[in-house]
Amino acid sequence: MSIRWMVAAAMVSAAVAAPAHADSIKLGVIQPLTGSVAYNGTSFVNGAKLAAEEINAKGGVLGKKVDLDIEDGECKPDKSVSAAEKLIQKDQVPVLLGAFCSSATLAIMPVAQQAHVPLVTGVSSSPALTEKGNTWFFRATETDALLAKGFAKILHDDLKLTRLAYLGVNDDFGRGAVDEFEKAMTAMGVKTVLTDYFEHGTTDYYTLLTRGRAAHPDGIFVAAETQDGSILVKQVKELGINTKVFGVGSWATADFMKLAGDAANGIYAAVPYAATMPNARNKTFVAAYQQHYKEYPGKYSAAGYNVVNIVAEAIARAKAARPDAIRAALEKIDYQGVNGAFRFTDKHQAYGFDEVLVKLENGQPVIVATTTVEKP
Amino acid sequence: MLDLALQFTVNGLVVGAFYALSALGLTLILGLMEVVNFAHGEFYMMGGIIAYYLTGVLGLDFFASLAIVVLVMGAFGWVVDRLLIRPLRSKDTLSTALVTIGLSIFLVNTFLLLAGTAPHKVATPFPTAPLLLGPVVINETRLFAVAVAAVAILGTHLLIHRTRLGGAMRATFQNKEAAALVGIDVERIYGFTFALGTTMAAVSGALLGSIYVAQPTVGGLVSLKAFVVVILGGMGSFAGAVIGGLILGVAESLWGGFVSSGYQDVIGFAFVILLLLVRPYGLFHIRSERV
Numbered sequence: 001m002s003i004r005w006m007v008a009a010a011m012v013s014a015a016v017a018a019p020a021h022a023d024s025i026k027l028g029v030i031q032p033l034t035g036s037v038a039y040n041g042t043s044f045v046n047g048a049k050l051a052a053e054e055i056n057a058k059g060g061v062l063g064k065k066v067d068l069d070i071e072d073g074e075c076k077p078d079k080s081v082s083a084a085e086k087l088i089q090k091d092q093v094p095v096l097l098g099a100f101c102s103s104a105t106l107a108i109m110p111v112a113q114q115a116h117v118p119l120v121t122g123v124s125s126s127p128a129l130t131e132k133g134n135t136w137f138f139r140a141t142e143t144d145a146l147l148a149k150g151f152a153k154i155l156h157d158d159l160k161l162t163r164l165a166y167l168g169v170n171d172d173f174g175r176g177a178v179d180e181f182e183k184a185m186t187a188m189g190v191k192t193v194l195t196d197y198f199e200h201g202t203t204d205y206y207t208l209l210t211r212g213r214a215a216h217p218d219g220i221f222v223a224a225e226t227q228d229g230s231i232l233v234k235q236v237k238e239l240g241i242n243t244k245v246f247g248v249g250s251w252a253t254a255d256f257m258k259l260a261g262d263a264a265n266g267i268y269a270a271v272p273y274a275a276t277m278p279n280a281r282n283k284t285f286v287a288a289y290q291q292h293y294k295e296y297p298g299k300y301s302a303a304g305y306n307v308v309n310i311v312a313e314a315i316a317r318a319k320a321a322r323p324d325a326i327r328a329a330l331e332k333i334d335y336q337g338v339n340g341a342f343r344f345t346d347k348h349q350a351y352g353f354d355e356v357l358v359k360l361e362n363g364q365p366v367i368v369a370t371t372t373v374e375k376p
Numbered sequence: 377m378l379d380l381a382l383q384f385t386v387n388g389l390v391v392g393a394f395y396a397l398s399a400l401g402l403t404l405i406l407g408l409m410e411v412v413n414f415a416h417g418e419f420y421m422m423g424g425i426i427a428y429y430l431t432g433v434l435g436l437d438f439f440a441s442l443a444i445v446v447l448v449m450g451a452f453g454w455v456v457d458r459l460l461i462r463p464l465r466s467k468d469t470l471s472t473a474l475v476t477i478g479l480s481i482f483l484v485n486t487f488l489l490l491a492g493t494a495p496h497k498v499a500t501p502f503p504t505a506p507l508l509l510g511p512v513v514i515n516e517t518r519l520f521a522v523a524v525a526a527v528a529i530l531g532t533h534l535l536i537h538r539t540r541l542g543g544a545m546r547a548t549f550q551n552k553e554a555a556a557l558v559g560i561d562v563e564r565i566y567g568f569t570f571a572l573g574t575t576m577a578a579v580s581g582a583l584l585g586s587i588y589v590a591q592p593t594v595g596g597l598v599s600l601k602a603f604v605v606v607i608l609g610g611m612g613s614f615a616g617a618v619i620g621g622l623i624l625g626v627a628e629s630l631w632g633g634f635v636s637s638g639y640q641d642v643i644g645f646a647f648v649i650l651l652l653l654v655r656p657y658g659l660f661h662i663r664s665e666r667v
Contacts (some may be wrong), residue, residue: 034484038493152447196637201597203588206387207632207640227495231588240506257497258590261503264487372495 025065025321028087030098032075040225040250040300041100046293047304061315073099077107084108088115094321097307102126102172112136118327122303127170130349138330138348140307142272142373144180150355150371151270152184161219165192165212168223170197177223179249193217205235212243222247230259237263252358252365253298264360272355273302273339274365282338306337351375379511380597384633385626386512390522392625394584397607399617401576403652407612408549411461411470412473416577416602417595423449424590425487430494438500446484446575458565487592498585510598521583529618604644610658660664
């Protein structure tokens with residue numbers, strides 16, 4: 001085949017591919033739909049789908065329907081990279097939403113940068129991500145550092161903790177959260193008696209907790225997602241450990257409480273979102289979510305909902321679904337989410353939204369304290 | 377310090393009993409039938425999910441559910457052998473291994489579709505309150521699960537060594553042609569062995585679903601650990617699977633307790649590498665005498 005034919009063939013295939021963009025705007029979504037955090041990834045997608053439906057019911061963006069193009073990244077760096085390559089090169093999406101785990105997001109950031117496609121995460125909280133100087137990456141959620149800064153004082157003053165054991169899942173999220181909380185709590189004079197980690201999908205925590213019990217803490221800090229966290233707190237009760245337990249991850253959710261059962265009672269969770277947040281925007285969201293999925297939205301459902309709305313608003317402001325225009329609009333965004341306002345700093349870290357400390361009581365996250373994430 | 381070591385050892389023995397139970401099923405299928413079964417973890421997963429449906433959705437009694445899991449998964453194992461493994465019996469092990477990889481992917485995704493991604497709890501009548509035995513903490517659900525595991529292991533041992541069926545099994549796996557010559561229905565023995573292995577995986581899945589959670593995606597790690605135990609103990613060695621399971625459980629627990637639980641899974645695989653270098657046929661493998 002001569003060069004001329006190849007060029008012609010490329011033009012024809014480009015022309016064939018082009019009409020697909022005409023009637024809808026595709027948003028590329030990479031979330032774990034299988035694997036040990038599949039459940040949380042599905043919550044994100046549920047929130048995102050609800051947002052897209054609402055936007056489309058109101059006539060879409062720029063007169064076009066919003067269409068979610070969802071890929072399974074399995075929370076793994078390699079799978080997430082192939083998903084990103086597929087979305088960018090084959091489906092030609094103008095913007096990416098994802099990934100879930102910080103390690104997976106870290107892997108797709110250079111892909112997005114190289115292709116000049118903005119990437120917005122609503123979940124990955126490892127502080128390092130926004131320090132990479134990647135101008136195509138945005139984080140529409142808290143970092144562990146911001147969460148720790150907001151809550152350390154409350155934990156110290158209200159719960160009167162003096163000796164803490166830190167347990168976290170062995171990845172960027174768990175290690176990041178443990179590091180930041182330990183730093184913030186140590187600055188307040190709280191003693192660290194144990195720091196240890198466990199793998200995603202661990203089922204037996206007796207050994208870890210036996211170590212924890214032997215260190216005699218008066219509080220146990222846990223960084224874990226729904227599945228790991230719920231099994232862990234159940235085993236805390238089984239071992240008869242009566243210290244206060246507080247955690248970060250998706251703890252203030254109906255499913256966490258269902259899985260942990262009675263063991264969930266009295267546990268504290270520092271979260272950027274709880275279904276019981278009292279603002280009007282959240283109440284409408286919770287009602288719509290319940291009608292759709294017959295359950296209360298959790299932290300990740302809210303994240304999916306927020307991120308799709310943020311991106312849609314950016315496209316509307318940009319008046320074009322082009323990657324560079326979307327990035328420029330994202331930098332100036334001022335979005336009212338279900339948990340307060342979202343704006344981005346120069347490093348593309350979101351701020352202005354609320355975070356809450358909740359106590360789980362009889363299947364409900366009761367809000368103990370609220371703080372707003374200040375501009376860092 | 378001694379109390380701590382005691383607690384770690386008990387934790388390890390409990391986990392080891394579960395490893396042993398799920399590895400026994402694999403050692404039957406891998407060691408005797410020479411089928412590299414990558415769907416073993418999925419049989420375990422199915423046991424857990426079915427037990428969740430029976431107890432959580434249909435509201436059946438835990439013990440009745442366990443009995444139903446045994447029947448359903450025994451039948452399922454027999455059907456899998458009849459439809460997928462039997463046609464490939466005369467082919468090399470690679471063909472059956474590939475089929476079981478396909479089966480594993482098919483089962484995970486079917487159950488993701490049917491049961492969703494959320495983890496589920498298998499309801500038990502036992503209280504979750506701690507039970508103190510001196511300085512050691514344990515609870516009733518775990519004691520019960522260990523007891524069932526012990527009964528299942530002992531039962532299988534007796535079945536293989538004390539019954540006519542067991543005799544036929546041993547004969548078949550020592551020399552298939554000779555067994556067929558003396559009138560043993562070899563195909564039936566293969567089918568039964570596969571069903572037995574499947575059932576053991578499913579029972580351990582149902583028991584552990586009551587202690588941990590049942591979820592469609594747990595299979596991979598279970599398969600991996602079962603392979604570790606089987607290699608540790610020696611392929612097809614019954615005592616090897618039991619002792620291998622206990623060794624792995626206790627080693628993981630002590631390592632996790634005194635060194636770091638972050639790298640707990642390293643220990644099993646380090647054992648396997650070491651063992652393959654030093655005793656490539658496993659701790660308890662006697663090459664001429666299987667079962």
